[in-house]
Each structure stands twice: as C-alpha cells, then as structure tokens.
Amino acid sequence: MASFPKIISVDDHVVEPSDVWRDRLPAKFHDVGPRIVRAPVKEMTFTGGRFATAMGAPGDDGPVADWWVYEDLYRPLTRLDTAVGYSRDEIGLEGITYERMRPGSFSLPERLADMDRNHVQSALCFPTFPRFCGQTFAEARDRELALLCVRAYNDWMVEEWCGPAAVGRLIPLGIVPLWDAGLAAAEVRRNAARGVRAVCFSEIPPHLGLPSVHSDAWDPFLRACEETRTVVAMHIGSSSRMPSTSPDAPPAVGSALTFANCCFSLADWLMSGKFDRFPGxxxxxxxxxxxxxxxxLERADVVWxxxxxxxxxxxxxxxxxxxxFARHVHGxxxxxxxxxxxxxxxxxxxVLYETDYPHSDSTWPRSRQVAEEQMRHLAPETVERVVRGNAIELLGLTPEGLWAGA
Known part of the structure; x- marks a missing residue:
C-alpha cells in the first residue's frame, strides 16, 4: 500500500527496569520487595505448559542471568522475555542479563526508536515480572507489601513509562490486587482519575485460585471498570497455565494452542450474564x-x-x-x-492490531509489511479501523492516536 496507517499496538510488553520497586517502596521492604540479583542458572525447563527454574549461588558455574527476587520467589529474565533482534533459530530457553537484551525492552528512548522503526505510533504494554495480570503479587504472603507493589508498578507505568518523555505514545495499562475485588475497584478508580483506560485481568481466574466470572465476587471490580470506561485486558497466559496436552509435550504444542485459553474464557464471559448486568x-x-x-460464536448462539x-x-x-460479542469484546x-x-x-x-514487541512471536520490525500483506484485500477504511481506529475508540485516545492522560 502506498500509504499505510500508523499502527497502534494494543499488545506489546515492557521488561521492568531494576529500580521500579526499589525506588518506590518504604525502606523496611527493600530486603523483601522485588529486586534484581545476578546469579547462575542451575535449571530452566518449559514442558507440558509449565516453566521451572532453579538459581545457583553467586560464584557457581553456569550461565549467568539477572533474577527478580521477591519474598521466596526467584524469577530469571529470559530470552523469551525479549527476543527481538535475534534470528528465530537463535532464540532458546535461556537466562539473560539486562545487557543481553535489546535496550528498547526496558529503556524508554530506545523503545520509542524501535516503535518508529516499526511504523508504530502508540503502544499498550503488558508487564513482565508481575506477570500478565499481576498474579505475582496475588501469590505473595505479605498483603501489605503486595498492595504497595501493585501501586508502585502503576505509579511507574503512568508517571515514567507513559510519562512526559513518551509524548503520549505509550498507553498505560494497570494491574490490580486480585485477592480483593474491593481493593481492585479502588485501584481502577485511582488510575482512571489519571487517565488510565485499561487494566489487566486473568483469562481464567479459577486457575489462580480466584473466583470465576460466573460468581458475584468480581462485581465491585467490574462496576468500577464500567463506570470509568476501563477496558478489561486479558493476555494469553494470564491464568499462569498455558494450554498443553501432556506433561511431556514440548513447548511447541502450547505455542500452537495459545488461543485456546482465550476461547475458553470467551465462552465463560458470554455465558456469565455479566454483559447484561454491566452493559457498558x-x-x-x-x-x-x-x-x-x-x-x-456460531456454537455459542446454537447453545443459547x-x-x-x-x-x-x-x-x-x-x-x-x-x-x-459485537457490543463488548475485542480480539x-x-x-x-x-x-x-x-x-x-x-x-x-x-478487532485490534498488535506487534508483541519484544517477544519471540513479534512481527517487529516488519509489522507494517505483515499487515500490508494480510490486509491487501480490505478496503482502506477497514484497514484504518483495524490498525488504529478501533484502538482510538476503545482506549479513549486523541484523534491523532496518542494518550492524553487525565
């Protein structure tokens, strides 16, 4: 296409800088809050849809990675967190350090430059260490600290990652304290007051030990989202369980089936009655x-x-x-x-378009070319709607496609 609309990506990712929580938590939590430790990797596997790691002691033999340490959680940064810039055949299951990832994964100036290279005007970014809906903090023992961690992440997201230096090009996406729907509602409202129009949620909450969407437990949270026009954003894997077929299935099986949890989740929502109770x-x-x-949709209509x-x-x-679906859901x-x-x-x-930067599935830096190849049969006005127009409407962006803040 001679002229292709600037992309608004509704699914990119940010690898949080090492100081996000250290700079925002009270001093008494510095030794137990999220922090980076550099140490060897003793074990790293991903089979049957489950990820397992073991950290060595400093000085031990083995490849070195930067690890997030929080309470008794040890989570390494991995090549799958940030794979762009590497050939597909070079991307393996390995621990890495910040120096071994593309700087745009965590640094704002380099991210904006990589967006420019990829014909991307604006981007919404999901978290990495908190996981796709903040379930890292929902699993923690210390609820006081966990709530402070949720708020610290959202403050960093709004004030720094999407702050003035981003000139409206990065769109904030919040997380909530999933263990308490009332606190979650309050956090939605706190962030909505400063212009945040999207919040992470789990595709299948019972997989996290949380109530399903068929219960009334989430009503305070859903009411807050409706009243503030906050979109409930669910990423594949946000139930901490990737689809697979057997404990010994290779990661490729789960990768081919990543849509499956979305399919199950959509059936839940369509049959839950929540869209009738919360029409906005x-x-x-x-x-x-x-x-x-x-x-x-065809099958659900038959069942209904x-x-x-x-x-x-x-x-x-x-x-x-x-x-x-037509009134409430975006794929x-x-x-x-x-x-x-x-x-x-x-x-x-x-439907909304995305680039998945900096993950291994990402179409960066060819997102425009991929879209042009796959959309050449569509009318220009349809391409405009899919690539950016729907996102502008859904996320309350300016007509130019930028986040305007509060």
Whole structure:
C-alpha cells in the first residue's frame, strides 16, 4: 500500500527496569520487595505448559542471568522475555542479563526508536515480572507489601513509562490486587482519575485460585471498570497455565494452542450474564489471534438458542452471544491471515492490531509489511479501523492516536 496507517499496538510488553520497586517502596521492604540479583542458572525447563527454574549461588558455574527476587520467589529474565533482534533459530530457553537484551525492552528512548522503526505510533504494554495480570503479587504472603507493589508498578507505568518523555505514545495499562475485588475497584478508580483506560485481568481466574466470572465476587471490580470506561485486558497466559496436552509435550504444542485459553474464557464471559448486568463493560483478548472466533460464536448462539433452558443461562443471558460479542469484546492479533479473510464473520469493529514487541512471536520490525500483506484485500477504511481506529475508540485516545492522560 502506498500509504499505510500508523499502527497502534494494543499488545506489546515492557521488561521492568531494576529500580521500579526499589525506588518506590518504604525502606523496611527493600530486603523483601522485588529486586534484581545476578546469579547462575542451575535449571530452566518449559514442558507440558509449565516453566521451572532453579538459581545457583553467586560464584557457581553456569550461565549467568539477572533474577527478580521477591519474598521466596526467584524469577530469571529470559530470552523469551525479549527476543527481538535475534534470528528465530537463535532464540532458546535461556537466562539473560539486562545487557543481553535489546535496550528498547526496558529503556524508554530506545523503545520509542524501535516503535518508529516499526511504523508504530502508540503502544499498550503488558508487564513482565508481575506477570500478565499481576498474579505475582496475588501469590505473595505479605498483603501489605503486595498492595504497595501493585501501586508502585502503576505509579511507574503512568508517571515514567507513559510519562512526559513518551509524548503520549505509550498507553498505560494497570494491574490490580486480585485477592480483593474491593481493593481492585479502588485501584481502577485511582488510575482512571489519571487517565488510565485499561487494566489487566486473568483469562481464567479459577486457575489462580480466584473466583470465576460466573460468581458475584468480581462485581465491585467490574462496576468500577464500567463506570470509568476501563477496558478489561486479558493476555494469553494470564491464568499462569498455558494450554498443553501432556506433561511431556514440548513447548511447541502450547505455542500452537495459545488461543485456546482465550476461547475458553470467551465462552465463560458470554455465558456469565455479566454483559447484561454491566452493559457498558468492554473486554479484550491480547495475543489470542482472531481466526477461532467465528466458530465459537456460531456454537455459542446454537447453545443459547437450543439449550439455554437446561444450560443454566435462560434467566441471565438475554441476547444471543454473537450480539454480546459485537457490543463488548475485542480480539487482538498480529499475524492471522485466516482471521482477516473471515473478518466479516468477526466484525471489523471488534478487532485490534498488535506487534508483541519484544517477544519471540513479534512481527517487529516488519509489522507494517505483515499487515500490508494480510490486509491487501480490505478496503482502506477497514484497514484504518483495524490498525488504529478501533484502538482510538476503545482506549479513549486523541484523534491523532496518542494518550492524553487525565
């Protein structure tokens, strides 16, 4: 295409700088709050959808990595956290240090430069150490410290990562204290007051030991999101369980099935009655792609029409699921030619574009070329809507596609 719209990516990632929590927590928490320690890697495996590591003592033999240490959690930075700039065949399961990652992964000036190189105007970034919905802090023992960590992350996200130096190009995405829906609602409102329009949530909360969306437990949180027009953003893996088939399945199996949790989650939401109770609520699925959506909507409509009596939804789901999807749900993709060929069955207003920088699946620095190749059959106004227009509307950006703050 001679002229292609500037991309607004609704799913990129940030590797948090080492000082995010150290600079924001009270002194009494410095020895137990999140901090970086450089140490060897004794073990690192990823099989059956589960990640396992073991840290060696300083001075031990073995490859060295930077580890986040928090209470008794030891989490290394890995090549999968930041893979751009490496050939696909060079990307392995290994621990790394900050010096061995692309600086745009954690440094603002370099991130903006990498966005320019990739034809990206604005980007929404999911966390790394807190994990995709802040579940790291929900698993902690010390709730006082965990709440301070959640707030510190959000303060850093708004004031620094998306602050004045980003000139509106980075769009804040908050996390919440998942262990308390009332506290979560308060954090949504605190961040909404300073212009934050998106918050992370788990695709399947029961996998984290939390209530499902079929219960009333999340109502305070959902009400806060509706009233503040805050989008509930769910990333693949935000239930800390990647889809797989067996304990010995190689990572490639889970990688091929990454959309599956989104599919299960969407069925939950469509049959939960939450969209009837909170008619202004909007949700989005990051990195789930979109090609699977038409069939699950078709099947959900059949179930709603034929089986809602014995299916337990007759009294709470008043509209066909496909209509609920059209009003409330956005799917996100970065490389899905099949989904784009079936865009009319999904809805051009219900899809968002992403680049997944700096992960191994990322289309950086070819996101524009990938989009042009896969969207060449679409009308220019449809391309404009998919690549940026829907994101502007959903996230409350300026007409120019920038975050304006409070």
């Amino acid at each position: 609520l909007r949700i989005m699925y990051a990195e789930g792609q979109i090609g699977w959506i038409p069939y699950i 029409r034929e089986n809602r009596g014995w299916g337990g939804i007759a009294e709470k789901v008043a509209s066909p699921p496909s209509e609920l 996100c993709f970065f490389d899905d030619a099949f989904g784009l060929r079936n865009l009319d069955a999904i809805g051009e207003r219900n």
